[in-house]
Amino acid sequence: MLTAFACDKKSEEPAKPTPPAATPSAPAPQPSKAEAVPASTPTATQSAAPVNPALLKPEAAKEKAPEKFKVKFTTTKGDFVVEATRAWAPIGADRFYNLVKLGFFTDIGFFRVVPDFVVQFGIHGNPEVAAAWRTAQLQDDPTSKQSNEKGTLTFAKGGPNSRTTQMFINYKNNDRLDKMGFPPFAKVISGTEVIDAINKEYGEQPQQPTVQSEGNAYLKREFPRLDYIKSATIVTK
Template sequence: MQKAKLQNPAALKEKAPAKFKVQFQTTKGIFIMEATRALSPNGADRFYNLVKNGFFDGIKFFRVVPGFVVQFGIHGDPSLAGKWLESNIQDDTVKGSNKRGTLTFAKSGAPNSRSTQLFINLVDNARLDQMGFSPFATVVKGMEVVDKLYGEYGEQITQLQGQIAAEGNKFLEKNYPKLDAIKTAKLIK
C-alpha cells in the first residue's frame, strides 16, 4: 500500500504539524529527530510525507563524511528513486543555522532543487546557511548513533549519485557493503 502511494510524488502533499518527531531505527541503533515546520515549511512538509509513507525504510546512508555531514535519501528501489529525484520542492528562507545535529535538505546550486536527499550536520556548518540550506529538524536523542555511522568511504560515493538512483541498493550493497542503513523511519509522539 505505501509503495503504491510513493509511486505518485505529486499526491503526497499533506501539511506537516507545527512540530513532529521521527524515530530512525538504523543498523547502528536508534536516533530521534524533532522537526519544526516554521523553520522550513516546504522542507518539513516533504519530510513528513516521506516518513509517513515509508520512503526512508531500507535506504542507505550513502555519504558519510566525518567532520561534516551524513547524507541519505536516494531510494533503494530505482523505480521510486527516479520519480522522487525529479519531484523538487520550492526553496525556503533560511531561518535556522546548520548546527551539529540539524537536518537539512541537500540541493544543487540551482533554485528549487530539493527533492528527497537530506543531511545531518556532524559539526556546526554555519557556512551552509548563506548557501541557502535551511535546517528544520534536530536530533534530540541518539546523536551518538549518527556519529557511529560508517564513514570510511567518505566522499568517494558522492559522484555516483546517478548510478545509485539507477541501480539502487543492489549497487551499494555490491560495491560499498559496509554502509549503514535505515531499517525504519516512523512518526512518533
C-alpha cells in the same frame, strides 16, 4: 548534496554538499555534479521487490505537517530521534513529514559520510521510486533563523528550487551553509552517538548516478559494510 549545493545547469537534480577544500583558506562548499544526472530506468538486474504504489506518486504527497513532530529512525547502528519544527522551513518540513508517512525511509543507505562535515542520505534503494522523486522538486524556503548547527537535518540541493528527497545531518556547526539556501527543518534530540557511529570508511566513494540507476543492489555489492536506515516512523507519544 552538501558538496557545493549547486548542480549542473543541464539538470535540475539537487547537488550534494561538499566539504571545504584542504587549503588554508577553503572556499564555501561547491556543488557536486554527481547528482546532476538524468533519472534512469531500472534494469533487469535490479530488485523486483513490490513497491508501495503511493511512493510512485509524489505529486499526491501534499499533507501539511504539524508545527512540531518527532521522527524515530531505526538504523543498522541503533536508533536516533529528530524533532522537526515546521516554522524553520515549512516546505521542507512538509516534504519530510510526507516521506516518513509514506515509508520512504526503508532500507535507505548513508551513501555519503564526510567526517567533521555531514552524513547524507535520501536516495531510495528502488530505482523506480528514486526516479519518480527526482523530478518532484520543491520551491525554496525562505532563509531560516535556525543555523546549520551540529545535529540539524537539512535538505540537500543542486540549485534554486531543487530539493527532492536527499538530506544531510550536520556533524558540526556548518553555519556557512546558512546563507547558501540550506535551511534546517529538524534537529537530532536523542541518539547522537548512533549518528557518530555510522560507518565512515567509504566516505564519498559511492557514485550517486549509479545509486540512482541501480539502487541498493549497487551499494550492497560494492560497499558491503555501508550503514542503512531500516525505518523511520512518526513518534506519537
